Amino acid sequence: MAIHKLRRFVGNIAELVDRQPHGFQKESELIEGGLEALSELVSEDDWLPDAYAVPSPERYQQFLLHADARQRFCVVSFVWGPGQQTPVHDHTVWGLIGVLRGAEYAQPYVRSADGVLSPHGAETRLERGMVEAVSPTIGDIHRVRNAFDDRVSISIHVYGGNIGAIRRSTYPADGPPRPFISGYSNDVLPNLWDLSKESIAS
Ligand code: FE
Numbered sequence: 046m047a048i049h050k051l052r053r054f055v056g057n058i059a060e061l062v063d064r065q066p067h068g069f070q071k072e073s074e075l076i077e078g079g080l081e082a083l084s085e086l087v088s089e090d091d092w093l094p095d096a097y098a099v100p101s102p103e104r105y106q107q108f109l110l111h112a113d114a115r116q117r118f119c120v121v122s123f124v125w126g127p128g129q130q131t132p133v134h135d136h137t138v139w140g141l142i143g144v145l146r147g148a149e150y151a152q153p154y155v156r157s158a159d160g161v162l163s164p165h166g167a168e169t170r171l172e173r174g175m176v177e178a179v180s181p182t183i184g185d186i187h188r189v190r191n192a193f194d195d196r197v198s199i200s201i202h203v204y205g206g207n208i209g210a211i212r213r214s215t216y217p218a219d220g221p222p223r224p225f226i227s228g229y230s231n232d233v234l235p236n237l238w239d240l241s242k243e244s245i246a247s
Pocket of ligand 1: 134135136187189
């Protein structure tokens with residue numbers, strides 16, 4: 046497993062976040078740079094440790110791969126079992142999505158001033174290696190699902206906070222938004238820092 050790729054990616058995102066002034070003024074630059082780095086990370090499926098790629102028949106899994114020491118960002122592997130999907134939900138922070146394995150569908154939603162939720166444009170299919178972004182400034186509400194009914198898909202997500210601990214909302218079709226905190230599926234983080242196991246070539 047080429048875990049050094051994840052370590053380098055975490056370093057790249059930290060550099061981008063370091064450069065961002067307070068507030069959303071330069072969010073577009075951060076997202077642009079982040080998508081470029083994520084695109085490179087998901088271009089090869091040879092680095093995600095197996096423990097963070099395990100589906101559950103119960104529900105989609107969200108494995109924390111890295112949390113920034115100051116909770117400015119985190120990296121998560123999102124593991125879809127066959128046919129699994131999210132509820133309509135928001136994030137409240139910027140988020141980057143890159144498909145590492147399989148494919149997924151994303152349907153954006155918009156909420157009008159009177160609170161009515163409606164699909165915004167068509168559902169888009171993200172193939173392996175493709176990336177997209179969400180945020181409160183560019184569109185933050187969506188529903189995502191595995192494109193396959195017979196196999197696992199995995200996407201790598203980066204968020205502008207410790208997403209598993211952020212108070213956010215799902216949007217049921219009939220009824221008001223429901224607050225939720227997603228948490229994470231794993232108790233143990235991958236070890237990005239044991240450099241002794243890596244060959245000189247890497
Ligand atoms: Fe999402």
